[in-house]
Amino acid sequence: MKEQNHKINHEDDRPVVPIAGIVYGDIIYWGTITATFIVIAGSVMTFVTDNNYIDPSYLLSSIWEGRTVEQIWTDAVGAQPNGHWYLSQLFTGNGLMAGGIALGVFSVIPGILGAAFMLFKEKQFLFGSLAVIAAVIIMTAIVG
Amino acid sequence: MTALLKRVPELTLLILVTILAYTIMAAFSQMSGTETLTPMVAWAIVIGSFVLSTIIAIVAVLGGVGGGVIFTPVMLGFTSIDTLLVRSTGLVVAMFSGLVSSGPFMRKGLADIRIVFYCAIPIIIGAMAGSQVAIELSENMGETGDAIVRLLLGGILVFIALMFILGGANTEYPKPKKIDKLSKKLKLKSGYWEESLGKTVHYHATRAGLGSILFLIVGFTGGFFGLGGGWAVVPVLNLVMTVPLKVSAASSGVLLAIGNAAAIWPYFMKGALIAVFAAPWMIGQVIGGILGAHILAKVKASFVRNMLIALLILTSLKLIVRGVEGLLGIDIPLL
Numbered sequence A: 001m002k003e004q005n006h007k008i009n010h011e012d013d014r015p016v017v018p019i020a021g022i023v024y025g026d027i028i029y030w031g032t033i034t035a036t037f038i039v040i041a042g043s044v045m046t047f048v049t050d051n052n053y054i055d056p057s058y059l060l061s062s063i064w065e066g067r068t069v070e071q072i073w074t075d076a077v078g079a080q081p082n083g084h085w086y087l088s089q090l091f092t093g094n095g096l097m098a099g100g101i102a103l104g105v106f107s108v109i110p111g112i113l114g115a116a117f118m119l120f121k122e123k124q125f126l127f128g129s130l131a132v133i134a135a136v137i138i139m140t141a142i143v144g
Numbered sequence B: 001m002t003a004l005l006k007r008v009p010e011l012t013l014l015i016l017v018t019i020l021a022y023t024i025m026a027a028f029s030q031m032s033g034t035e036t037l038t039p040m041v042a043w044a045i046v047i048g049s050f051v052l053s054t055i056i057a058i059v060a061v062l063g064g065v066g067g068g069v070i071f072t073p074v075m076l077g078f079t080s081i082d083t084l085l086v087r088s089t090g091l092v093v094a095m096f097s098g099l100v101s102s103g104p105f106m107r108k109g110l111a112d113i114r115i116v117f118y119c120a121i122p123i124i125i126g127a128m129a130g131s132q133v134a135i136e137l138s139e140n141m142g143e144t145g146d147a148i149v150r151l152l153l154g155g156i157l158v159f160i161a162l163m164f165i166l167g168g169a170n171t172e173y174p175k176p177k178k179i180d181k182l183s184k185k186l187k188l189k190s191g192y193w194e195e196s197l198g199k200t201v202h203y204h205a206t207r208a209g210l211g212s213i214l215f216l217i218v219g220f221t222g223g224f225f226g227l228g229g230g231w232a233v234v235p236v237l238n239l240v241m242t243v244p245l246k247v248s249a250a251s252s253g254v255l256l257a258i259g260n261a262a263a264i265w266p267y268f269m270k271g272a273l274i275a276v277f278a279a280p281w282m283i284g285q286v287i288g289g290i291l292g293a294h295i296l297a298k299v300k301a302s303f304v305r306n307m308l309i310a311l312l313i314l315t316s317l318k319l320i321v322r323g324v325e326g327l328l329g330i331d332i333p334l335l
Helices: A019-048 A056-065 A069-077 A085-089 A093-106 A108-121 A125-143 B002-007 B009-027 B039-063 B068-078 B083-108 B113-167 B181-186 B208-225 B230-240 B245-269 B275-296 B301-328
Strands: B189-194 B199-204
Touching: A019 A093, A019 A108, A019 B009, A019 B039, A019 B083, A019 B113, A019 B245, A019 B275, A056 A069, A056 A093, A056 B039, A056 B275, A085 A093, A093 A108, A093 B083, A093 B245, A093 B275, A108 A125, A108 B113, A108 B245, A125 B113, A125 B245, B002 B009, B002 B275, B009 B039, B009 B275, B039 B068, B039 B083, B039 B245, B039 B275, B068 B083, B068 B113, B068 B301, B083 B113, B083 B208, B083 B245, B083 B275, B113 B208, B113 B230, B113 B245, B113 B301, B181 B208, B189 B245, B208 B230, B208 B245, B230 B245, B245 B275
Parallel strands: none
Antiparallel strands: B189 B199
């Protein structure tokens, strides 16, 4: 592990910020902001068009009435989904919103891998490996 | 505020686009009313969720707890929305302020990338297990399961509040009495520029082994209850591993994002995350998360702690009452 990532810059006594952290933070930051714009577009589409996978009025009413997730899906499309249902519905309001949220969550993967690359480059093999393991576990969760 | 908006143009753009979008949604709504909700009420719920979410995100980022700690107990305590739905949306609320604040925190050197990756593995494994168990419990135990969830969550919140109270003011810059062998080997030491003191604060994390065991438990409860786990990440980093409070808060947000990125997928794939409900909460978390991340460097940490303690105690009371009501079938006239 290199100590130089944490050495002090004597000019103003401020510690040098590790580049791996900056790479990680920037990828996730911009990924999340992009995802947010997609979710906003999906929200507008949901409200101002009738191009929706499930009627949003029905969804919001059912949620507010305290109906269970299973009841909501069963009454709307016949069964609860079991997988990435939104991928085939990306051109509908509901699908675009869900896809945007999923993209925001997914941005963690390139963020971690980018940071891992920088950590390996700095010869911080332990923390680089931990980052790769974290990315693999999350990808396993995505695949289901 | 104006200076911040000038310094962070993407935040300005996000706020403007959001305002425009919600205006268009109100003016040109094609939604049909139902017996429960008129189109206007539906819009009001969406805009109300967005505003609340933004406020929660600012508080959550300042406290390093993740918005789920506020959102999930409040929704479970004060609404009749399905617990699985609340918990899945709670993870969105818990993680998005953490996701977006990762950028500013890492650039300022407040979040420690090595501590984050060291703690991430146990949190992720625990969170995935927790969310799977939550879905199983919901499918098999119905209303009794809901009551048990509320009661347990109420108890956990009391515990969290006590941890913050007993931690006291000495936790802002803790000094370890002894650094154990594992922590020395991992070299979990660093420093950050403390703006409120005008100097660099150096630290060396300790008890790395105990920390990783605790993070496994934290991850499980976070995934199970939809709290995100941030409630305990700060105390474990700060009280157990002796990391300064501000670094704990910032690293917690980043850790939350990683842990919840794994926990959220089982909910997502089972349709337990309904986008029309979760979207305004997500947007609010992103805008509030950026605001909170830029404010954190300047505020007194004790202010945030006191605010959180009050909120946690109030919400835990309501949750315990609702849990007991659900289990015993009685009505307790409180709150």
